[in-house]
Amino acid sequence: MRDLVVVGASFGGWIAAEIATKTRERLSRLVLIGAVGAKFGAREKSDIVDIFATPRSRWEELSFRDPAVWLRDYESLPEEELTAMARNREATALFAWNPYMYNPKLRGRLHRIRIPTLFLWGANDGFAPIAYGKDYCAAIPGAKFEEIADSGHFPHMEQPEAVARHVIGFAGDRPRRRGDTR
Amino acid sequence: MRIYHFSEQPCPDAWAPEHKSLRVILPSRNCDPRVMAENYHHRLDEWMLADELGLDIMINEHHATATCCCPVAAVPLAILARQTKRARLLTLGYPIANRLDPVRVAEEFAMIDVISRGRLEMGLVRGVPYEVPLSVRSAVGQMDRFWEAHDLIIKAMTSIDGAFDWQGEHFQYRNVNVWPRVYQQPHPPVWITGRSPHNIREIAERGYVLGTFLSGFQTKDLFDHYRKACADLGRPAPAPDRFSYLGIVAIAEDRKEALRRAEVMVGYLRSSGRVAEPFGTPPGYFSVKDAARMIKARGKRTTTTREGKAVDTHHGAIEDLVKAGIMSVGTPDDVHQQLAEFVDNVGGLGNFLMMGHAGHMTHEEAVDQITLVAKEVLPRLQKPRAASKQAA
Numbered sequence: 255m256r257d258l259v260v261v262g263a264s265f266g267g268w269i270a271a272e273i274a275t276k277t278r279e280r281l282s283r284l285v286l287i288g289a290v291g292a293k294f295g296a297r298e299k300s301d302i303v304d305i306f307a308t309p310r311s312r313w314e315e316l317s318f319r320d321p322a323v324w325l326r327d328y329e330s331l332p333e334e335e336l337t338a339m340a341r342n343r344e345a346t347a348l349f350a351w352n353p354y355m356y357n358p359k360l361r362g363r364l365h366r367i368r369i370p371t372l373f374l375w376g377a378n379d380g381f382a383p384i385a386y387g388k389d390y391c392a393a394i395p396g397a398k399f400e401e402i403a404d405s406g407h408f409p410h411m412e413q414p415e416a417v418a419r420h421v422i423g424f425a426g427d428r429p430r431r432r433g434d435t436r
Numbered sequence: 437m438r439i440y441h442f443s444e445q446p447c448p449d450a451w452a453p454e455h456k457s458l459r460v461i462l463p464s465r466n467c468d469p470r471v472m473a474e475n476y477h478h479r480l481d482e483w484m485l486a487d488e489l490g491l492d493i494m495i496n497e498h499h500a501t502a503t504c505c506c507p508v509a510a511v512p513l514a515i516l517a518r519q520t521k522r523a524r525l526l527t528l529g530y531p532i533a534n535r536l537d538p539v540r541v542a543e544e545f546a547m548i549d550v551i552s553r554g555r556l557e558m559g560l561v562r563g564v565p566y567e568v569p570l571s572v573r574s575a576v577g578q579m580d581r582f583w584e585a586h587d588l589i590i591k592a593m594t595s596i597d598g599a600f601d602w603q604g605e606h607f608q609y610r611n612v613n614v615w616p617r618v619y620q621q622p623h624p625p626v627w628i629t630g631r632s633p634h635n636i637r638e639i640a641e642r643g644y645v646l647g648t649f650l651s652g653f654q655t656k657d658l659f660d661h662y663r664k665a666c667a668d669l670g671r672p673a674p675a676p677d678r679f680s681y682l683g684i685v686a687i688a689e690d691r692k693e694a695l696r697r698a699e700v701m702v703g704y705l706r707s708s709g710r711v712a713e714p715f716g717t718p719p720g721y722f723s724v725k726d727a728a729r730m731i732k733a734r735g736k737r738t739t740t741t742r743e744g745k746a747v748d749t750h751h752g753a754i755e756d757l758v759k760a761g762i763m764s765v766g767t768p769d770d771v772h773q774q775l776a777e778f779v780d781n782v783g784g785l786g787n788f789l790m791m792g793h794a795g796h797m798t799h800e801e802a803v804d805q806i807t808l809v810a811k812e813v814l815p816r817l818q819k820p821r822a823a824s825k826q827a828a
Binding site: 306307308309310311328329331333336337339340341343344346347348351352 | 569572573574575576577712713714715717718719720724725727728729730731732733
């Protein structure tokens, strides 16, 4: 695998950013959608809303511009799906309980990312605020920032077409390597 | 039979009905340190009286709450280690899976054991769910961490030939070398709280004292898990001193006054259960199956056994709480009878942990309760039981 365009959203964006600070051998482009993982704000306050201190009834409200669309009938969800949700929540705690949603070393390493990087951020993100996204973008040399209208923390779910358009446009204008015949 | 006097050392003036959560997020602005100083002094005086009258002493700890204003059990334990003469000093207990530093725990315990000349009873607990949001460590893998911390504490206390290294999964140290050497050899007695059959088996295998809190007449099942584990291992049936139970006592010379005291104590129970919803269900604390069920209920209180029990404990009427074995209320005769019935029901109990002070109860009332229990209830419970009653 070569010339990969890596796209990561939220926690996945954190992982993608970590990879890109370590190597660009196989990467050509990086797209970070509502990414977490670095710390920019004051020590006394979490940059990202603490999901573990948020009442269960407010999860959708934090995550989506229009929570009503995404509010599911949890009563009738199949057991496997509820189990997967519970396991995901455990995994989130395992990786991001403390420090909450960041690696203290990542911010200082972001300057090492030397591939074209695009940030996509839901204009109505109630979980990772847009100002946080802009700080993140400013820490990566040459990175671009695009707001996705009518979207919360998961633009790829709420506005999949707009996100796809941005990703394809960004990936499409990558420079070909010499000898690349594709 | 031993009776341990216990108070959560609350700060009852700090709560008002408008506070949605008395735990985790309640601002300490609500705590008047001058009032709290009085409270601490009164509670310590009550424990010293318990020591004089032949009762034992139990301390616990919680964090960031007005319901139990003792975040460092080592502090009252240290004071009482010096100020009391004979009582056993039980902490039930230290939440060792939430602690970052088990070696420090071993050092605190060792000093308290030596200062008290060997009176420490070393209680270790997993801790309630709403302690997890206050911890640096999440609840994922909490029991694994609990047992590793336990192993390290015991090894640190029993290693007397110099330093050792610890390279575990959860804790790593170089040059562990605890001073002073513990007074009780090889180490102070260990107590652990348990509810699940699996956990109780782990406690039984090690021969530790099982701690149970407010589980009422369901306590017999918990003790039976312990007994079964011993039988499976081919060991003799465990003695009553391997079991402990925490219940609430409201006692007075006349029933009317006892009922009034019960109301004071229950009012406290009803408010102490107020915890903002997300803090009661930290990820990793419950099994995946239970966690999935809680997601389904979207944070509403569910009707599971565990949750159901909590509701009963915090909202039940006094009469029901007495029937359930959670409270003992009445004259010394009444309380003796209720406790004796409870002891029979669970098949023997060596340690009754008495919440003898709670909430707005005054110092004078607590003194009266401790005196009545020590003089009129404990001696009768310690007498050999009539065999006919067991058979009946």
